[in-house]
Amino acid sequence: MSEVLSFNDVSVVRGRKDLLKDVSWEVNEGERWIVLGPNGAGKSTLMNIAAARLHPTRGTAQILGETMGRVDVFELRPLIGLSSALVANSIPGRETALNVVLTAAYGMTGRWREKYEKLDERRAFGLLHEWGMSTFMNQSFDKLSEGERKRVLIARSLMTDPELLILDEPAAGLDLAGRETLVAKLSELAADEYAPALVLVTHHLEEVPAGFTHILMMRDGQVVAAGEIEKTLTEENLEATYGMPLALRSENGRFSAFARN
Numbered sequence: 417m418s419e420v421l422s423f424n425d426v427s428v429v430r431g432r433k434d435l436l437k438d439v440s441w442e443v444n445e446g447e448r449w450i451v452l453g454p455n456g457a458g459k460s461t462l463m464n465i466a467a468a469r470l471h472p473t474r475g476t477a478q479i480l481g482e483t484m485g486r487v488d489v490f491e492l493r494p495l496i497g498l499s500s501a502l503v504a505n506s507i508p509g510r511e512t513a514l515n516v517v518l519t520a521a522y523g524m525t526g527r528w529r530e531k532y533e534k535l536d537e538r539r540a541f542g543l544l545h546e547w548g549m550s551t552f553m554n555q556s557f558d559k560l561s562e563g564e565r566k567r568v569l570i571a572r573s574l575m576t577d578p579e580l581l582i583l584d585e586p587a588a589g590l591d592l593a594g595r596e597t598l599v600a601k602l603s604e605l606a607a608d609e610y611a612p613a614l615v616l617v618t619h620h621l622e623e624v625p626a627g628f629t630h631i632l633m634m635r636d637g638q639v640v641a642a643g644e645i646e647k648t649l650t651e652e653n654l655e656a657t658y659g660m661p662l663a664l665r666s667e668n669g670r671f672s673a674f675a676r677n
């Protein structure tokens with residue numbers, strides 16, 4: 417099985433603060449990872465490195481076999497699909513849903529004068545269709561609901577047929593039905609043997625789709641625990657991650673947690 421990510425003692429320092437401290441983490445082809453941790457744990461910082469947007473201050477980060485600092489990141493980035501609030505904010509609101517997906521083919525966020533192949537247009541439409549959004553293809557991005565926007569963003573992140581897909585808080589801001597629809601779709605994606613390696617960042621166990629195989633638990637820029645979800649997602653590790661006693665429940669591959677009295 418080939419390595420998708422291999423981080424060795426990765427640290428990111430800003431001023432006197434360690435945003436990440438000695439993080440070692442490996443993701444292999446076919447794995448579906450959850451990255452869990454409280455606000456400020458360093459999850460997005462870690463994802464920025466995984467998406468080849470940020471260099472570690474110390475340590476080595478290998479992405480799809482290439483070492484950060486020794487590779488042209490512009491060649492690496494099309495191989496990594498990224499869906500995050502930062503990507504969403506960079507999309508011009510008036511862009512249509514179809515263009516939001518299509519422009520990923522050129523690593524752009526807004527359509528300018530580039531010419532797209534029919535093949536690209538068909539692929540973009542196909543992805544919108546797969547994510548239940550083809551009827552919205554001509555609707556502008558800023559007129560979509562939060563849940564619709566999230567699905568368009570995921571379709572966009574798959575446009576270049578990436579080898580790694582990073583979803584940074586894909587269910588943030590969704591209502592219950594929106595969250596459950598998205599989680600079900602992500603579960604389908606996790607079960608698809610042709611899907612890229614998946615990394616999904618969340619604060620909430622309820623947002624972990626069934627079928628995800630591994631979990632990285634973080635606190636204060638450090639790894640609390642990492643490994644197969646069945647062995648690693650324990651009440652003990654949850655308490656160490658969130659700093660409070662939590663009761664863990666699991667049912668049909670889904671999880672939830674509550675404060676323990």
Ligand SMILES: Nc1ncnc2c1ncn2[C@@H]1O[C@H](COP(=O)(O)OP(=O)(O)OP(=O)(O)O)[C@@H](O)[C@H]1O
Pocket residue numbers: 430433435453454455456457458459460461462619
């Ligand atoms: N450029 C920066 N300079 C200084 N501190 C920063 C910088 N970027 C992030 N931080 C700090 O680093 C810490 C980790 O931030 P990060 O966004 O990675 O956490 P997170 O786990 O994704 O949090 P959240 O769940 O709230 O999104 C936070 O305390 C944040 O304030």
